[in-house]
Amino acid sequence: MEHISHIWPTIRSLADDLGTPYTTVHSWSVRGRIPPDRDLDLIEAAKRHGATLTLEQLARARRAQTQEGAAWWSRPRPLTLLLLFPKDPSHGINMGTVQ
Template sequence: MDHITHIWPTMADLASDLGKPYSTVAAWKQRGSIPAKYDMSLIRAAKARGACLTLEHLAEARAETADAPSRVDHGTSQDAVSPEAAE
């Protein structure tokens, strides 16, 4: 969601512009992504704020997020060292 903070400096601003509850936007922030079904709403809301946001911008942001390492390590990383290997 970092790619849109210049348009909506607060989650409350984004929630208000999209007509969504603050808790919904907070969940998006926690996940680090906005569901694609809101792309056109985001584009229209950005335009209403005088900003340019395109499907290409949103797709690039999703690609960057998908390429980034996971924020949660569930112990399945190939880089994890087993206790036996550490000895």
């Protein structure tokens, strides 16, 4: 959503302009993407702000986000195992991680 932050600096401002609940737009922000079916709404709302936003800009931003996500998943990372132990007062441990 960074590609539109120059038009809507806050989640609240975008939610208000789209007539969408704050919680919905916040969820988009957490996921880092706006559903494609809202593209035309975004373009119209940007026009009301005197800003230019095109389908091509939105598509390029979406592609960049997809590529960033793919790059993140392809990076080597250490394996983390989560071990669950039964609660046992004799050792006081109920969960641990091993890397």
